[in-house]
Each structure stands twice: as structure tokens, then as C-alpha cells.
Amino acid sequence: MTAAVAVAEKQNRYPPGDLVIWIFILAELLVFAAFFSAYAFTRMNNVELFNEFQQNLDRQAALINTFALITSSYFVVRAVSAIREGNSQHCVRWLLAALVMGVVFLVVKGGEYSHHLGEGINLSTNTFYMFYISLTFFHFMHVIMGMVILAAVAIKAQKGGYSAAEHTGVEAGASYWHMVDLLWLILFPLVYVMR
Amino acid sequence: MSRQTKFGIRPCTWVYLFLMFFSFVTFMIGQAGLSGLEVALAVLILALIKGQLVGHYFMGLGSVRGIWHWPVFIWLFIPGILIGTAFYLSYSTG
Known part of the structure; x- marks a missing residue:
């Protein structure tokens, strides 16, 4: 087996990025x-309670955030x-664009929290809001964590730290960020839409 | 992921457009105030399909062979079944 075939075989058996990040992703x-x-x-x-207070959520903000994360x-x-x-250079530009979308998510979600806090x-407040705030804030923290990772990857890429042959860090950061997106794709319909 | 289709559009771009469109459909279902077990399950299944697309195309698991091909699928399947069951029971007992 040649070295190139062996590398291709290894790439096909393992997910993109570091295996450690995948263990972390699975735990999350x-x-x-x-x-x-x-x-x-x-x-x-608590069906009536959940249905009643779900109506108070800002579904348009959630849609904007869904678009931003996707x-x-x-x-x-x-x-x-x-x-x-x-x-x-293109890699860095795409990562910066992704970070801008992350900022959009944080600003919109922050606005939602500010609105709710303003309403006391x-x-x-009740079981629904306990779940809503806990779930979305836990996810919010993961968005921040993902942005820190993407920023670190972008800085290293800017310095020429990755190449076509070695870019495990980019793939690992990308995998984490996709997980953040994946979680929101379930969270959005579950909390904002399903009733 | 960098392969071009015959229309000159990357597969990941098609997936992106699909995700955006069906997220908007989910939003519209919420805006219309649609409820009921069938609607809830349809929205859930749509979310699970979108999740699988993210795992397959964005996370790159579609091109991985063996056990690492499945973690996102299995992850979607288990809470999907649990959430679906909870909604089913909430309607059947309510």
C-alpha cells in the first residue's frame, strides 16, 4: 500500500479534524x-403552560438567528x-464572514434576553421560561466558545499555519461550529414552533 | 465538498439553500399558529432531516466509512424518538 493510499484510507475512516474534538462534540x-x-x-x-408562553417568544428573531447560523x-x-x-487567504475571509454571522446571532439573542429581562x-418565572432560558443560554455560551475557536483558527491561518496538506485545526474548528448549528436546528423548532 | 454539479453549483450550496428554505417553512408554520400532533411531528421530522444534512454534508461525515459515519444520525434518532414520543403522549393523554 502506498503512502498516499494509506492517507486516503485513514481520511475515509475518521471524521474531519481531530478525534479529540469529536469525542468532545459527542459529549456535548x-x-x-x-x-x-x-x-x-x-x-x-404542562402543555397549556408551554403553549401559552411559547407564544410570547420572538419567532422572527429566532428565524434571523437560524439564518445567521446556517x-x-x-x-x-x-x-x-x-x-x-x-x-x-480565502480560508481566512470565509472564517471572518462566519464570525460576522456569529456576532449577528449574539446581538439578536442578546436583544431577546434584554427584552425578557425588561419584562421581569x-x-x-415558570417551568417554560426555566427551560427556554437554560437551553438557549447554554447554547448561547457554545456559540461564544465556537467563535473563540474560529477566531483562533483564523489567526493561525492568517499566519500561514495551515496548508493543503495539514489543516486538521481548521477541520476541527469547523466541526465544532457545525455542531453549534446542528443544535440550533433542533432547538429552534422544539422551543419556538412545536406545540 | 468542492465538487461542482453540472449546474455549476457546489453540493454544499444546494444543501445551504435547502436548509434556509425549510427553516423558513418551519417559521411560517409557527407564524400560522398551526398545532396538533401531525404538525408537530412534521416539524420534528423536517428538523431531523436538516440535522442529518448538516452532519452528512457540512460536517463531512457522508464521506466517512465505518462507525464514524453514524454519530450524528444516531444522535438525531434518539432524541427524535424521545421528543416524538413525548408529543404523542401529550396528545393521546390530553
Whole structure:
């Protein structure tokens, strides 16, 4: 088996990026799966309460945030494609565009929190808001974490730290960011739409 | 992911457009105030399909063979079943 074939074989057997980041991603996904299930089963015994207060949520803001995260994820896919072609500058530009979308998410979500806090809503207002605030804020923190990772990857890429042959860091950061997007794609319909 | 289709559009771009469109559909369902078990399950299934597309095309698991091909699919399947069951029970007991 030639070295090139061996590398291709290895790439086909393992996900993009470092295996450690995937262990971390799986752990995060499991925690959110427990949260989502807890929300659904708690709702089962409080259907009227959940349906009533779900109507108070800003669904348009949630849509903007959904668009922002999907778009940022797409930009990150393009960043990975660029570095695989050895184009560091394009990779950096796509990563910066993804970060801008991340900022959009934080600003819109921050506005939502500000609105709720202004109405005197907090974790102890009722069971629905306890889940809404906990779930979305936990996800909010993951967005911030993802942005820190993407920024670190962008800085290293800017310095020429990645190449077409070695770009594990870009793929690892991208995988984490896609996880953040994936979580929101379930969270958005579950909390804002399903009733 | 960098392959071009015959229309000159990358597969990831098609997936992106699909995700955006069906997120808007989900939003419109919410705006219309549609409710009921069938609607909830349809929205859930749509979300699971979108999640699988992210795993397959964006995370790159579609081109991975063996056990690492499946983690996102399995992750979507388990909470999907649990959430679906909870909504089913909330309607059947309510």
C-alpha cells in the first residue's frame, strides 16, 4: 500500500479534524439530547403552560438567528474547502464572514434576553421560561466558545499555519461550529414552533 | 465538498439553500399558529432531516466509512424518538 493510499484510507475512516474534538462534540450532543428530551417530557405534563408562553417568544428573531447560523456554517464549509485547496487567504475571509454571522446571532439573542429581562422574566418565572432560558443560554455560551475557536483558527491561518496538506485545526474548528448549528436546528423548532 | 454539479453549483450550496428554505417553512408554520400532533411531528421530522444534512454534508461525515459515519444520525434518532414520543403522549393523554 502506498503512502498516499494509506492517507486516503485513514481520511475515509475518521471524521474531519481531530478525534479529540469529536469525542468532545459527542459529549456535548449527549448533554443537549438530555436537555431536549427533558423539555419535551416536562411539556407533556404542562402543555397549556408551554403553549401559552411559547407564544410570547420572538419567532422572527429566532428565524434571523437560524439564518445567521446556517449561513455561518456554510461559510465555514467554504473555509475548509479553501484551505484544502491551499488557499489560506480565502480560508481566512470565509472564517471572518462566519464570525460576522456569529456576532449577528449574539446581538439578536442578546436583544431577546434584554427584552425578557425588561419584562421581569427570569429562570423562576415558570417551568417554560426555566427551560427556554437554560437551553438557549447554554447554547448561547457554545456559540461564544465556537467563535473563540474560529477566531483562533483564523489567526493561525492568517499566519500561514495551515496548508493543503495539514489543516486538521481548521477541520476541527469547523466541526465544532457545525455542531453549534446542528443544535440550533433542533432547538429552534422544539422551543419556538412545536406545540 | 468542492465538487461542482453540472449546474455549476457546489453540493454544499444546494444543501445551504435547502436548509434556509425549510427553516423558513418551519417559521411560517409557527407564524400560522398551526398545532396538533401531525404538525408537530412534521416539524420534528423536517428538523431531523436538516440535522442529518448538516452532519452528512457540512460536517463531512457522508464521506466517512465505518462507525464514524453514524454519530450524528444516531444522535438525531434518539432524541427524535424521545421528543416524538413525548408529543404523542401529550396528545393521546390530553
